[in-house]
Amino acid sequence: MTATPITAQQLPAEWRDFFALTKPRVMSLVIFTGLCGMLAAPGTIHPVIGFTAILCIAIGAGGAAALNMWWEADLDAGMKRTQSRPIPGGRMNPTDARDFGILLCCASVGIMGVAVGWLAAIILAISIVYYAVLYTMWLKPRTPQNIVIGGGAGAFPPMIGWIAVTGDITLMPVLLFAIIFMWTPPHFWALALFVKTDYAKVGIPMLPVVAGEAATRKQMLVYSVLLLPLAATPWLIGGTGAIYGISAIVLSSLFLGLTLPVTFRTSAEGDDMKPEKRLFAFSIIYLFALFGMLVADRLILA
Structure with missing residues:
Protein backbone atom coordinates (compact mmCIF):
# COMPACT_ATOMS: atom_id res chain seq x y z
CA MET A 1 0.00 0.00 0.00
CA THR A 170 39.97 5.00 24.01
CA LEU A 171 38.48 1.58 24.73
CA MET A 172 35.95 2.83 27.29
CA PRO A 173 33.94 5.14 24.99
CA VAL A 174 34.01 2.40 22.34
CA LEU A 175 32.51 0.00 24.87
CA LEU A 176 29.78 2.52 25.74
CA PHE A 177 29.02 2.78 22.03
CA ALA A 178 28.92 -1.02 21.73
CA ILE A 179 26.53 -1.41 24.68
CA ILE A 180 23.92 0.87 23.10
CA PHE A 181 24.54 -0.74 19.70
CA MET A 182 23.78 -4.20 21.18
CA TRP A 183 20.82 -2.90 23.19
CA THR A 184 19.07 -1.30 20.20
CA PRO A 185 17.81 -4.40 18.29
CA PRO A 186 15.84 -6.03 21.15
CA HIS A 187 14.64 -2.61 22.27
CA PHE A 188 13.37 -1.58 18.84
CA TRP A 189 12.11 -5.00 17.74
CA ALA A 190 9.99 -5.18 20.90
CA LEU A 191 8.24 -2.08 19.57
CA ALA A 192 8.18 -3.38 16.00
CA LEU A 193 6.40 -6.57 17.08
CA PHE A 194 3.31 -4.71 18.26
CA VAL A 195 3.24 -2.10 15.49
CA LYS A 196 4.32 -4.37 12.62
CA THR A 197 1.05 -3.86 10.74
CA ASP A 198 1.93 -0.18 10.39
CA TYR A 199 5.32 -1.02 8.92
CA ALA A 200 3.80 -3.64 6.61
CA LYS A 201 1.17 -1.17 5.41
CA VAL A 202 3.77 1.32 4.15
CA GLY A 203 6.26 -1.27 2.90
CA ILE A 204 9.07 -0.81 5.44
CA PRO A 205 10.94 -4.15 5.65
CA MET A 206 11.24 -4.40 9.43
CA LEU A 207 12.35 -7.84 10.57
CA PRO A 208 8.94 -8.94 11.96
CA VAL A 209 7.36 -8.06 8.61
CA VAL A 210 9.95 -9.74 6.38
CA ALA A 211 11.26 -12.67 8.44
CA GLY A 212 8.26 -13.18 10.68
CA GLU A 213 7.72 -12.94 14.42
CA ALA A 214 9.45 -16.21 15.33
CA ALA A 215 12.74 -15.23 13.69
CA THR A 216 12.56 -11.77 15.26
CA ARG A 217 12.01 -13.18 18.73
CA LYS A 218 15.00 -15.52 18.39
CA GLN A 219 17.27 -12.71 17.27
CA MET A 220 16.11 -10.57 20.18
CA LEU A 221 17.26 -13.32 22.52
CA VAL A 222 20.67 -13.51 20.85
CA TYR A 223 21.30 -9.79 21.30
CA SER A 224 20.01 -9.85 24.88
CA VAL A 225 22.34 -12.72 25.76
CA LEU A 226 25.32 -10.92 24.22
CA LEU A 227 24.39 -7.68 25.98
CA LEU A 228 24.93 -9.14 29.45
CA PRO A 229 28.71 -9.79 29.26
CA LEU A 230 29.23 -6.71 27.09
CA ALA A 231 27.57 -4.43 29.65
CA ALA A 232 29.83 -5.88 32.37
CA THR A 233 33.03 -5.49 30.32
CA PRO A 234 33.85 -1.93 31.49
CA TRP A 235 34.06 -3.36 35.02
CA LEU A 236 35.93 -6.49 33.98
CA ILE A 237 38.70 -4.45 32.31
CA GLY A 238 39.01 -2.13 35.29
CA GLY A 239 37.39 0.86 33.64
CA THR A 240 34.73 1.14 36.38
CA GLY A 241 34.18 0.00 39.93
CA ALA A 242 31.87 -2.57 41.47
CA ILE A 243 28.92 -0.17 41.71
CA TYR A 244 28.61 -0.11 37.95
CA GLY A 245 29.71 -3.73 37.46
CA ILE A 246 27.15 -5.29 39.79
CA SER A 247 24.42 -2.97 38.53
CA ALA A 248 25.23 -3.92 34.93
CA ILE A 249 24.97 -7.63 35.70
CA VAL A 250 21.69 -7.24 37.61
CA LEU A 251 20.07 -4.93 35.05
CA SER A 252 21.21 -7.02 32.08
CA SER A 253 19.96 -10.20 33.77
CA LEU A 254 16.55 -8.58 34.23
CA PHE A 255 16.63 -7.47 30.59
CA LEU A 256 17.38 -11.04 29.53
CA GLY A 257 14.71 -12.37 31.86
CA LEU A 258 12.08 -10.15 30.22
CA THR A 259 13.28 -11.20 26.76
CA LEU A 260 12.69 -14.91 27.45
CA PRO A 261 8.87 -14.76 27.56
CA VAL A 262 8.96 -12.66 24.39
CA THR A 263 11.12 -15.27 22.67
CA PHE A 264 9.17 -18.34 23.69
CA ARG A 265 5.67 -17.26 22.82
CA THR A 266 3.63 -16.75 19.68
CA SER A 267 1.11 -14.04 18.90
CA ALA A 268 -1.53 -16.77 18.83
CA GLU A 269 -1.22 -17.00 22.62
CA GLY A 270 -2.87 -13.61 22.89
CA ASP A 271 -2.98 -10.33 21.04
CA ASP A 272 -2.35 -7.99 23.98
CA MET A 273 1.43 -8.23 23.40
CA LYS A 274 2.05 -7.59 27.11
CA PRO A 275 5.49 -9.29 27.21
CA GLU A 276 6.68 -7.20 24.26
CA LYS A 277 5.34 -3.97 25.74
CA ARG A 278 6.87 -4.84 29.12
CA LEU A 279 10.26 -5.47 27.54
CA PHE A 280 10.09 -2.25 25.51
CA ALA A 281 9.25 -0.20 28.60
CA PHE A 282 12.00 -1.83 30.68
CA SER A 283 14.56 -1.43 27.90
CA ILE A 284 14.26 2.36 28.27
CA ILE A 285 14.57 2.15 32.06
CA TYR A 286 17.53 -0.20 31.57
CA LEU A 287 19.57 2.28 29.58
CA PHE A 288 18.83 5.19 31.92
CA ALA A 289 19.70 3.06 34.96
CA LEU A 290 22.83 1.53 33.45
CA PHE A 291 24.36 4.85 32.46
CA GLY A 292 23.19 6.41 35.71
CA MET A 293 25.15 3.76 37.60
CA LEU A 294 28.15 4.49 35.40
CA VAL A 295 28.13 8.09 36.62
CA ALA A 296 27.39 7.11 40.23
CA ASP A 297 30.34 4.74 40.16
CA ARG A 298 32.61 7.48 38.88
CA LEU A 299 31.45 10.10 41.38
CA ILE A 300 31.43 7.85 44.45
CA LEU A 301 34.71 6.08 43.78
CA ALA A 302 36.58 9.10 42.41
Missing part, protein backbone atom coordinates in the same frame (compact mmCIF):
# COMPACT_ATOMS: atom_id res chain seq x y z
CA THR A 2 1.35 3.42 -0.93
CA ALA A 3 1.40 6.04 1.76
CA THR A 4 -0.62 9.20 1.30
CA PRO A 5 1.60 11.84 -0.31
CA ILE A 6 2.22 15.08 1.54
CA THR A 7 1.21 17.85 -0.81
CA ALA A 8 0.45 21.12 0.93
CA GLN A 9 0.60 22.96 4.19
CA GLN A 10 -2.88 23.20 5.68
CA LEU A 11 -2.20 25.03 8.93
CA PRO A 12 0.51 27.50 10.00
CA ALA A 13 3.37 25.77 11.81
CA GLU A 14 3.94 26.75 15.44
CA TRP A 15 7.05 26.45 17.58
CA ARG A 16 5.58 23.25 19.00
CA ASP A 17 5.66 21.70 15.54
CA PHE A 18 9.33 22.56 15.06
CA PHE A 19 10.04 21.17 18.52
CA ALA A 20 8.14 17.98 17.65
CA LEU A 21 10.39 17.53 14.60
CA THR A 22 13.34 17.02 16.93
CA LYS A 23 11.71 13.93 18.54
CA PRO A 24 12.09 15.26 22.11
CA ARG A 25 11.47 11.91 23.80
CA VAL A 26 14.30 10.33 21.85
CA MET A 27 16.43 13.42 22.42
CA SER A 28 16.05 13.06 26.18
CA LEU A 29 17.82 9.70 26.02
CA VAL A 30 20.48 11.14 23.73
CA ILE A 31 21.13 14.02 26.13
CA PHE A 32 21.25 11.70 29.12
CA THR A 33 23.71 9.20 27.64
CA GLY A 34 25.86 12.02 26.26
CA LEU A 35 25.96 13.66 29.69
CA CYS A 36 26.77 10.35 31.35
CA GLY A 37 29.66 9.79 28.95
CA MET A 38 30.97 13.23 29.85
CA LEU A 39 30.60 12.78 33.62
CA ALA A 40 32.13 9.29 33.59
CA ALA A 41 35.18 10.32 31.56
CA PRO A 42 38.50 10.84 33.37
CA GLY A 43 39.49 14.46 33.70
CA THR A 44 37.49 17.64 33.97
CA ILE A 45 35.76 20.04 31.64
CA HIS A 46 34.71 23.64 32.20
CA PRO A 47 30.97 23.75 32.96
CA VAL A 48 30.28 26.18 30.12
CA ILE A 49 32.18 24.00 27.63
CA GLY A 50 30.44 20.91 28.97
CA PHE A 51 27.02 22.54 28.63
CA THR A 52 27.90 23.60 25.09
CA ALA A 53 28.91 20.05 24.19
CA ILE A 54 25.64 18.58 25.49
CA LEU A 55 23.66 21.33 23.74
CA CYS A 56 25.41 20.51 20.46
CA ILE A 57 24.67 16.80 20.89
CA ALA A 58 21.00 17.64 21.50
CA ILE A 59 20.77 20.05 18.56
CA GLY A 60 22.53 17.60 16.24
CA ALA A 61 20.18 14.79 17.27
CA GLY A 62 17.20 17.09 16.78
CA GLY A 63 18.39 18.13 13.34
CA ALA A 64 18.88 14.52 12.28
CA ALA A 65 15.39 13.68 13.58
CA ALA A 66 13.91 16.58 11.60
CA LEU A 67 15.58 15.29 8.42
CA ASN A 68 14.23 11.83 9.22
CA MET A 69 10.68 13.22 9.48
CA TRP A 70 11.12 15.22 6.28
CA TRP A 71 12.32 12.21 4.30
CA GLU A 72 9.69 9.82 5.72
CA ALA A 73 6.71 12.19 5.66
CA ASP A 74 4.79 10.11 3.13
CA LEU A 75 5.45 6.93 5.13
CA ASP A 76 4.44 8.64 8.38
CA ALA A 77 1.14 9.62 6.79
CA GLY A 78 0.33 5.96 6.24
CA MET A 79 1.03 4.78 9.80
CA LYS A 80 -1.35 5.31 12.70
CA ARG A 81 1.53 5.83 15.14
CA THR A 82 3.04 8.71 13.15
CA GLN A 83 0.28 10.24 11.05
CA SER A 84 -0.21 13.17 13.45
CA ARG A 85 3.40 14.36 13.13
CA PRO A 86 3.79 17.96 11.86
CA ILE A 87 4.26 17.21 8.14
CA PRO A 88 1.69 14.40 7.62
CA GLY A 89 -0.63 16.27 9.98
CA GLY A 90 -0.63 19.16 7.50
CA ARG A 91 0.83 21.70 9.91
CA MET A 92 4.20 22.19 8.23
CA ASN A 93 5.63 22.49 4.76
CA PRO A 94 8.16 19.67 4.10
CA THR A 95 10.72 22.15 2.77
CA ASP A 96 10.63 24.10 6.03
CA ALA A 97 11.25 20.89 7.98
CA ARG A 98 14.18 20.00 5.73
CA ASP A 99 15.78 23.43 6.03
CA PHE A 100 15.25 23.44 9.79
CA GLY A 101 16.97 20.06 10.07
CA ILE A 102 19.94 21.13 7.95
CA LEU A 103 20.33 24.34 9.97
CA LEU A 104 20.38 22.45 13.28
CA CYS A 105 22.85 19.86 12.00
CA CYS A 106 25.30 22.40 10.58
CA ALA A 107 25.08 24.66 13.63
CA SER A 108 25.66 21.80 16.06
CA VAL A 109 28.78 20.54 14.28
CA GLY A 110 30.22 24.03 13.76
CA ILE A 111 29.70 25.12 17.37
CA MET A 112 31.03 21.81 18.69
CA GLY A 113 34.18 22.17 16.63
CA VAL A 114 34.89 25.78 17.60
CA ALA A 115 33.87 25.64 21.27
CA VAL A 116 34.68 22.06 22.30
CA GLY A 117 36.98 20.32 19.83
CA TRP A 118 37.05 19.11 16.28
CA LEU A 119 37.34 15.41 17.10
CA ALA A 120 34.05 15.59 19.01
CA ALA A 121 32.59 17.62 16.12
CA ILE A 122 33.67 15.03 13.55
CA ILE A 123 32.10 12.18 15.54
CA LEU A 124 28.93 14.26 15.91
CA ALA A 125 28.85 14.85 12.14
CA ILE A 126 29.32 11.11 11.54
CA SER A 127 26.42 10.33 13.88
CA ILE A 128 24.16 12.77 12.03
CA VAL A 129 25.02 11.35 8.61
CA TYR A 130 24.70 7.83 10.02
CA TYR A 131 21.11 8.44 11.14
CA ALA A 132 19.79 10.86 8.53
CA VAL A 133 21.41 9.28 5.48
CA LEU A 134 22.73 5.75 6.14
CA TYR A 135 19.80 4.61 8.26
CA THR A 136 16.86 6.76 7.15
CA MET A 137 17.48 7.04 3.43
CA TRP A 138 19.34 3.83 2.66
CA LEU A 139 19.00 1.03 5.22
CA LYS A 140 15.47 1.44 6.55
CA PRO A 141 13.62 1.01 3.25
CA ARG A 142 15.95 -1.71 1.93
CA THR A 143 16.89 -4.33 4.53
CA PRO A 144 15.28 -6.03 7.54
CA GLN A 145 18.62 -5.59 9.32
CA ASN A 146 18.13 -1.81 9.14
CA ILE A 147 17.86 -1.32 12.89
CA VAL A 148 20.86 -3.56 13.58
CA ILE A 149 23.24 -1.58 11.39
CA GLY A 150 21.47 1.73 11.93
CA GLY A 151 21.54 1.26 15.69
CA GLY A 152 24.98 2.82 15.70
CA ALA A 153 23.37 6.23 15.18
CA GLY A 154 21.99 6.29 18.72
CA ALA A 155 25.17 4.87 20.22
CA PHE A 156 27.38 7.89 19.53
CA PRO A 157 26.29 10.37 22.28
CA PRO A 158 28.24 8.85 25.23
CA MET A 159 31.29 8.56 23.01
CA ILE A 160 30.97 12.22 22.02
CA GLY A 161 30.52 13.26 25.65
CA TRP A 162 33.62 11.28 26.63
CA ILE A 163 35.69 12.76 23.81
CA ALA A 164 34.58 16.27 24.77
CA VAL A 165 36.40 15.76 28.10
CA THR A 166 39.43 13.70 27.08
CA GLY A 167 40.00 14.80 23.49
CA ASP A 168 40.72 11.25 22.33
CA ILE A 169 39.10 7.87 21.67
Whole structure:
Protein backbone atom coordinates (compact mmCIF):
# COMPACT_ATOMS: atom_id res chain seq x y z
CA MET A 1 0.00 0.00 0.00
CA THR A 2 1.35 3.42 -0.93
CA ALA A 3 1.40 6.04 1.76
CA THR A 4 -0.62 9.20 1.30
CA PRO A 5 1.60 11.84 -0.31
CA ILE A 6 2.22 15.08 1.54
CA THR A 7 1.21 17.85 -0.81
CA ALA A 8 0.45 21.12 0.93
CA GLN A 9 0.60 22.96 4.19
CA GLN A 10 -2.88 23.20 5.68
CA LEU A 11 -2.20 25.03 8.93
CA PRO A 12 0.51 27.50 10.00
CA ALA A 13 3.37 25.77 11.81
CA GLU A 14 3.94 26.75 15.44
CA TRP A 15 7.05 26.45 17.58
CA ARG A 16 5.58 23.25 19.00
CA ASP A 17 5.66 21.70 15.54
CA PHE A 18 9.33 22.56 15.06
CA PHE A 19 10.04 21.17 18.52
CA ALA A 20 8.14 17.98 17.65
CA LEU A 21 10.39 17.53 14.60
CA THR A 22 13.34 17.02 16.93
CA LYS A 23 11.71 13.93 18.54
CA PRO A 24 12.09 15.26 22.11
CA ARG A 25 11.47 11.91 23.80
CA VAL A 26 14.30 10.33 21.85
CA MET A 27 16.43 13.42 22.42
CA SER A 28 16.05 13.06 26.18
CA LEU A 29 17.82 9.70 26.02
CA VAL A 30 20.48 11.14 23.73
CA ILE A 31 21.13 14.02 26.13
CA PHE A 32 21.25 11.70 29.12
CA THR A 33 23.71 9.20 27.64
CA GLY A 34 25.86 12.02 26.26
CA LEU A 35 25.96 13.66 29.69
CA CYS A 36 26.77 10.35 31.35
CA GLY A 37 29.66 9.79 28.95
CA MET A 38 30.97 13.23 29.85
CA LEU A 39 30.60 12.78 33.62
CA ALA A 40 32.13 9.29 33.59
CA ALA A 41 35.18 10.32 31.56
CA PRO A 42 38.50 10.84 33.37
CA GLY A 43 39.49 14.46 33.70
CA THR A 44 37.49 17.64 33.97
CA ILE A 45 35.76 20.04 31.64
CA HIS A 46 34.71 23.64 32.20
CA PRO A 47 30.97 23.75 32.96
CA VAL A 48 30.28 26.18 30.12
CA ILE A 49 32.18 24.00 27.63
CA GLY A 50 30.44 20.91 28.97
CA PHE A 51 27.02 22.54 28.63
CA THR A 52 27.90 23.60 25.09
CA ALA A 53 28.91 20.05 24.19
CA ILE A 54 25.64 18.58 25.49
CA LEU A 55 23.66 21.33 23.74
CA CYS A 56 25.41 20.51 20.46
CA ILE A 57 24.67 16.80 20.89
CA ALA A 58 21.00 17.64 21.50
CA ILE A 59 20.77 20.05 18.56
CA GLY A 60 22.53 17.60 16.24
CA ALA A 61 20.18 14.79 17.27
CA GLY A 62 17.20 17.09 16.78
CA GLY A 63 18.39 18.13 13.34
CA ALA A 64 18.88 14.52 12.28
CA ALA A 65 15.39 13.68 13.58
CA ALA A 66 13.91 16.58 11.60
CA LEU A 67 15.58 15.29 8.42
CA ASN A 68 14.23 11.83 9.22
CA MET A 69 10.68 13.22 9.48
CA TRP A 70 11.12 15.22 6.28
CA TRP A 71 12.32 12.21 4.30
CA GLU A 72 9.69 9.82 5.72
CA ALA A 73 6.71 12.19 5.66
CA ASP A 74 4.79 10.11 3.13
CA LEU A 75 5.45 6.93 5.13
CA ASP A 76 4.44 8.64 8.38
CA ALA A 77 1.14 9.62 6.79
CA GLY A 78 0.33 5.96 6.24
CA MET A 79 1.03 4.78 9.80
CA LYS A 80 -1.35 5.31 12.70
CA ARG A 81 1.53 5.83 15.14
CA THR A 82 3.04 8.71 13.15
CA GLN A 83 0.28 10.24 11.05
CA SER A 84 -0.21 13.17 13.45
CA ARG A 85 3.40 14.36 13.13
CA PRO A 86 3.79 17.96 11.86
CA ILE A 87 4.26 17.21 8.14
CA PRO A 88 1.69 14.40 7.62
CA GLY A 89 -0.63 16.27 9.98
CA GLY A 90 -0.63 19.16 7.50
CA ARG A 91 0.83 21.70 9.91
CA MET A 92 4.20 22.19 8.23
CA ASN A 93 5.63 22.49 4.76
CA PRO A 94 8.16 19.67 4.10
CA THR A 95 10.72 22.15 2.77
CA ASP A 96 10.63 24.10 6.03
CA ALA A 97 11.25 20.89 7.98
CA ARG A 98 14.18 20.00 5.73
CA ASP A 99 15.78 23.43 6.03
CA PHE A 100 15.25 23.44 9.79
CA GLY A 101 16.97 20.06 10.07
CA ILE A 102 19.94 21.13 7.95
CA LEU A 103 20.33 24.34 9.97
CA LEU A 104 20.38 22.45 13.28
CA CYS A 105 22.85 19.86 12.00
CA CYS A 106 25.30 22.40 10.58
CA ALA A 107 25.08 24.66 13.63
CA SER A 108 25.66 21.80 16.06
CA VAL A 109 28.78 20.54 14.28
CA GLY A 110 30.22 24.03 13.76
CA ILE A 111 29.70 25.12 17.37
CA MET A 112 31.03 21.81 18.69
CA GLY A 113 34.18 22.17 16.63
CA VAL A 114 34.89 25.78 17.60
CA ALA A 115 33.87 25.64 21.27
CA VAL A 116 34.68 22.06 22.30
CA GLY A 117 36.98 20.32 19.83
CA TRP A 118 37.05 19.11 16.28
CA LEU A 119 37.34 15.41 17.10
CA ALA A 120 34.05 15.59 19.01
CA ALA A 121 32.59 17.62 16.12
CA ILE A 122 33.67 15.03 13.55
CA ILE A 123 32.10 12.18 15.54
CA LEU A 124 28.93 14.26 15.91
CA ALA A 125 28.85 14.85 12.14
CA ILE A 126 29.32 11.11 11.54
CA SER A 127 26.42 10.33 13.88
CA ILE A 128 24.16 12.77 12.03
CA VAL A 129 25.02 11.35 8.61
CA TYR A 130 24.70 7.83 10.02
CA TYR A 131 21.11 8.44 11.14
CA ALA A 132 19.79 10.86 8.53
CA VAL A 133 21.41 9.28 5.48
CA LEU A 134 22.73 5.75 6.14
CA TYR A 135 19.80 4.61 8.26
CA THR A 136 16.86 6.76 7.15
CA MET A 137 17.48 7.04 3.43
CA TRP A 138 19.34 3.83 2.66
CA LEU A 139 19.00 1.03 5.22
CA LYS A 140 15.47 1.44 6.55
CA PRO A 141 13.62 1.01 3.25
CA ARG A 142 15.95 -1.71 1.93
CA THR A 143 16.89 -4.33 4.53
CA PRO A 144 15.28 -6.03 7.54
CA GLN A 145 18.62 -5.59 9.32
CA ASN A 146 18.13 -1.81 9.14
CA ILE A 147 17.86 -1.32 12.89
CA VAL A 148 20.86 -3.56 13.58
CA ILE A 149 23.24 -1.58 11.39
CA GLY A 150 21.47 1.73 11.93
CA GLY A 151 21.54 1.26 15.69
CA GLY A 152 24.98 2.82 15.70
CA ALA A 153 23.37 6.23 15.18
CA GLY A 154 21.99 6.29 18.72
CA ALA A 155 25.17 4.87 20.22
CA PHE A 156 27.38 7.89 19.53
CA PRO A 157 26.29 10.37 22.28
CA PRO A 158 28.24 8.85 25.23
CA MET A 159 31.29 8.56 23.01
CA ILE A 160 30.97 12.22 22.02
CA GLY A 161 30.52 13.26 25.65
CA TRP A 162 33.62 11.28 26.63
CA ILE A 163 35.69 12.76 23.81
CA ALA A 164 34.58 16.27 24.77
CA VAL A 165 36.40 15.76 28.10
CA THR A 166 39.43 13.70 27.08
CA GLY A 167 40.00 14.80 23.49
CA ASP A 168 40.72 11.25 22.33
CA ILE A 169 39.10 7.87 21.67
CA THR A 170 39.97 5.00 24.01
CA LEU A 171 38.48 1.58 24.73
CA MET A 172 35.95 2.83 27.29
CA PRO A 173 33.94 5.14 24.99
CA VAL A 174 34.01 2.40 22.34
CA LEU A 175 32.51 0.00 24.87
CA LEU A 176 29.78 2.52 25.74
CA PHE A 177 29.02 2.78 22.03
CA ALA A 178 28.92 -1.02 21.73
CA ILE A 179 26.53 -1.41 24.68
CA ILE A 180 23.92 0.87 23.10
CA PHE A 181 24.54 -0.74 19.70
CA MET A 182 23.78 -4.20 21.18
CA TRP A 183 20.82 -2.90 23.19
CA THR A 184 19.07 -1.30 20.20
CA PRO A 185 17.81 -4.40 18.29
CA PRO A 186 15.84 -6.03 21.15
CA HIS A 187 14.64 -2.61 22.27
CA PHE A 188 13.37 -1.58 18.84
CA TRP A 189 12.11 -5.00 17.74
CA ALA A 190 9.99 -5.18 20.90
CA LEU A 191 8.24 -2.08 19.57
CA ALA A 192 8.18 -3.38 16.00
CA LEU A 193 6.40 -6.57 17.08
CA PHE A 194 3.31 -4.71 18.26
CA VAL A 195 3.24 -2.10 15.49
CA LYS A 196 4.32 -4.37 12.62
CA THR A 197 1.05 -3.86 10.74
CA ASP A 198 1.93 -0.18 10.39
CA TYR A 199 5.32 -1.02 8.92
CA ALA A 200 3.80 -3.64 6.61
CA LYS A 201 1.17 -1.17 5.41
CA VAL A 202 3.77 1.32 4.15
CA GLY A 203 6.26 -1.27 2.90
CA ILE A 204 9.07 -0.81 5.44
CA PRO A 205 10.94 -4.15 5.65
CA MET A 206 11.24 -4.40 9.43
CA LEU A 207 12.35 -7.84 10.57
CA PRO A 208 8.94 -8.94 11.96
CA VAL A 209 7.36 -8.06 8.61
CA VAL A 210 9.95 -9.74 6.38
CA ALA A 211 11.26 -12.67 8.44
CA GLY A 212 8.26 -13.18 10.68
CA GLU A 213 7.72 -12.94 14.42
CA ALA A 214 9.45 -16.21 15.33
CA ALA A 215 12.74 -15.23 13.69
CA THR A 216 12.56 -11.77 15.26
CA ARG A 217 12.01 -13.18 18.73
CA LYS A 218 15.00 -15.52 18.39
CA GLN A 219 17.27 -12.71 17.27
CA MET A 220 16.11 -10.57 20.18
CA LEU A 221 17.26 -13.32 22.52
CA VAL A 222 20.67 -13.51 20.85
CA TYR A 223 21.30 -9.79 21.30
CA SER A 224 20.01 -9.85 24.88
CA VAL A 225 22.34 -12.72 25.76
CA LEU A 226 25.32 -10.92 24.22
CA LEU A 227 24.39 -7.68 25.98
CA LEU A 228 24.93 -9.14 29.45
CA PRO A 229 28.71 -9.79 29.26
CA LEU A 230 29.23 -6.71 27.09
CA ALA A 231 27.57 -4.43 29.65
CA ALA A 232 29.83 -5.88 32.37
CA THR A 233 33.03 -5.49 30.32
CA PRO A 234 33.85 -1.93 31.49
CA TRP A 235 34.06 -3.36 35.02
CA LEU A 236 35.93 -6.49 33.98
CA ILE A 237 38.70 -4.45 32.31
CA GLY A 238 39.01 -2.13 35.29
CA GLY A 239 37.39 0.86 33.64
CA THR A 240 34.73 1.14 36.38
CA GLY A 241 34.18 0.00 39.93
CA ALA A 242 31.87 -2.57 41.47
CA ILE A 243 28.92 -0.17 41.71
CA TYR A 244 28.61 -0.11 37.95
CA GLY A 245 29.71 -3.73 37.46
CA ILE A 246 27.15 -5.29 39.79
CA SER A 247 24.42 -2.97 38.53
CA ALA A 248 25.23 -3.92 34.93
CA ILE A 249 24.97 -7.63 35.70
CA VAL A 250 21.69 -7.24 37.61
CA LEU A 251 20.07 -4.93 35.05
CA SER A 252 21.21 -7.02 32.08
CA SER A 253 19.96 -10.20 33.77
CA LEU A 254 16.55 -8.58 34.23
CA PHE A 255 16.63 -7.47 30.59
CA LEU A 256 17.38 -11.04 29.53
CA GLY A 257 14.71 -12.37 31.86
CA LEU A 258 12.08 -10.15 30.22
CA THR A 259 13.28 -11.20 26.76
CA LEU A 260 12.69 -14.91 27.45
CA PRO A 261 8.87 -14.76 27.56
CA VAL A 262 8.96 -12.66 24.39
CA THR A 263 11.12 -15.27 22.67
CA PHE A 264 9.17 -18.34 23.69
CA ARG A 265 5.67 -17.26 22.82
CA THR A 266 3.63 -16.75 19.68
CA SER A 267 1.11 -14.04 18.90
CA ALA A 268 -1.53 -16.77 18.83
CA GLU A 269 -1.22 -17.00 22.62
CA GLY A 270 -2.87 -13.61 22.89
CA ASP A 271 -2.98 -10.33 21.04
CA ASP A 272 -2.35 -7.99 23.98
CA MET A 273 1.43 -8.23 23.40
CA LYS A 274 2.05 -7.59 27.11
CA PRO A 275 5.49 -9.29 27.21
CA GLU A 276 6.68 -7.20 24.26
CA LYS A 277 5.34 -3.97 25.74
CA ARG A 278 6.87 -4.84 29.12
CA LEU A 279 10.26 -5.47 27.54
CA PHE A 280 10.09 -2.25 25.51
CA ALA A 281 9.25 -0.20 28.60
CA PHE A 282 12.00 -1.83 30.68
CA SER A 283 14.56 -1.43 27.90
CA ILE A 284 14.26 2.36 28.27
CA ILE A 285 14.57 2.15 32.06
CA TYR A 286 17.53 -0.20 31.57
CA LEU A 287 19.57 2.28 29.58
CA PHE A 288 18.83 5.19 31.92
CA ALA A 289 19.70 3.06 34.96
CA LEU A 290 22.83 1.53 33.45
CA PHE A 291 24.36 4.85 32.46
CA GLY A 292 23.19 6.41 35.71
CA MET A 293 25.15 3.76 37.60
CA LEU A 294 28.15 4.49 35.40
CA VAL A 295 28.13 8.09 36.62
CA ALA A 296 27.39 7.11 40.23
CA ASP A 297 30.34 4.74 40.16
CA ARG A 298 32.61 7.48 38.88
CA LEU A 299 31.45 10.10 41.38
CA ILE A 300 31.43 7.85 44.45
CA LEU A 301 34.71 6.08 43.78
CA ALA A 302 36.58 9.10 42.41
